[in-house]
Amino acid sequence: MEHSITEDEVALYDRQIRLWGLEAQHRMRNATILIAGMRALSNEVCKNIILAGVGSITILEHETVTEEDLGSQFLVRQEDIGRNRAEAAAEKARNLNPRVKVIVDQEDITQKPDSYFTQFNIVCLTGCSPDQMIRVDNACRNTKTGFYAAGVNGFFGYMFCDLTHHEYREETQESVTEKGKEPQTIITHRSQDYDSLACTLQTCWGYPKPRALRRKVSPLLIAFQVLWLFQQAHGGRLPLSNSQEDMEAMYKLRDQRLKTAQVDSTFVEDDLIQTLVSTASAEIAPVCAIVGGFLAQDILKTLSGKDAPLLNYFLYNGIEGNNSFIFILTHEAWDDKNGKAVEFTVS
Structure with missing residues (x-):
């Protein structure tokens, strides 16, 4: 069921609508997103996409909050130790934007059938094993469901994107030589083809x-x-x-x-x-913030259909302090x- 954007939402998301357009905000308003794995990185992703006003987020996590989580995860507190991570984080996440539906799934991702992932517009795995990333990516490709996988290991972080085939638009301003004439916006429709995660691992x-x-x-x-x-x-x-x-x-x-x-x-x-x-095995908060911010931004860019999303890898080196954008075909x-x-x- 599609939801129309209300006048209150137009006022709330005014800056975004001026950036992406009302049609793009409408797509985000009706988008369903899965975040699998509740870690410091996914805390950042949830925060950013919830504030942007997506339709719903499902948090999939079967593990419980530990004392170590308190050092890097801002969606859990001391009193949450021993509770399910998704359940504890969801309470704080809902307060960020009550208009976004936050759903909790406490099952293990390994027990989920491939069909589970295809009900979402975007599937984002954080901190999952490579076997799980490959399995879910292949399942998403069958129905052209957008797939992201990301993780932070100490000072280093990565993000992988597979949208199978993605169509988007680019807006440019025409050059004006005639005095007094206003420049016109030129919209160009483009597309990108993506390779699977398993395929990129065999690149020569x-x-x-x-x-x-x-x-x-x-x-x-x-x-x-x-x-x-x-x-x-x-x-x-x-x-x-x-x-x-x-x-x-x-x-x-x-x-x-x-x-x-x-x-x-x-x-x-x-x-x-x-x-x-x-x-x-360490989750360094500043690294999670940088990788999580870029990941959330790219998810929103995919949903908006404006400008090209990542193709295929984003890497962050916290020691050297630089980012690398790598595409592999x-x-x-x-x-x-x-x-x-x-x-x-x-x-």
Whole structure:
């Protein structure tokens, strides 16, 4: 059932409507979003999209609040320890914007059938295992449901987007040479095709020299993929920083991934792997705020249908303080002469 935007909502979301337009706000007003996994990162995402005035958010989480959560999650309090994370966070989230429906689902994501995820407009997984991310992404692709996966591991964060095929519009102002003539807005309709998460994990760049590859791809992308390979090989758990065995396993997986990608063995240095492992289980609030802010912004951009959303990866390096936007195309239309990935870095 679609809901029309009321006069009160027009006044409340006035700044957004002037930015995106009334039609875009209407789409957001009727959007249903799933946030799976309630962590510090998803606290940020929930806050931003609830304040933007989406239709409904379903929070899927089966674990309970622990004392460690209090250091990074602002939607839970001391008295919530022992309660379900989704239930505790939902109470604070509803107060942010009573017009948004916040639904709690306390079941384990591993018990959800593929059909569960296709009832939403956008599915966003945070802190899930790589096997779950791949499974849900494949399920969403079957019905062209928008899919996002994101996580924060210490000083580093990532975000992946798969919209299968997305159509959007770009607005530009025509140049005016005639004196006194007002510039007209030109609307151009565009589209983007996306590859699945599983497909991007098999990408081959074929760059023999690390310096040439660094102009295209951040080593952090490979490092995260190595971390996911470790989780797949060890039942979903993260490597332990004080385990030499785990560190050696990470080095071995790195070498295997670089060989598959046909990349020089020195592209991902030991120091990056060591730093990633040493803080892999930590949730650092400022990093969650940056990644969560960008993730929420991109979800809203997808719903609005205005301007191009992310294609495919966003990476954040909290040590160097920069962002990397990487798109990977592995379908047949790709031109191998230009490489297989392009990166834009913003300091």
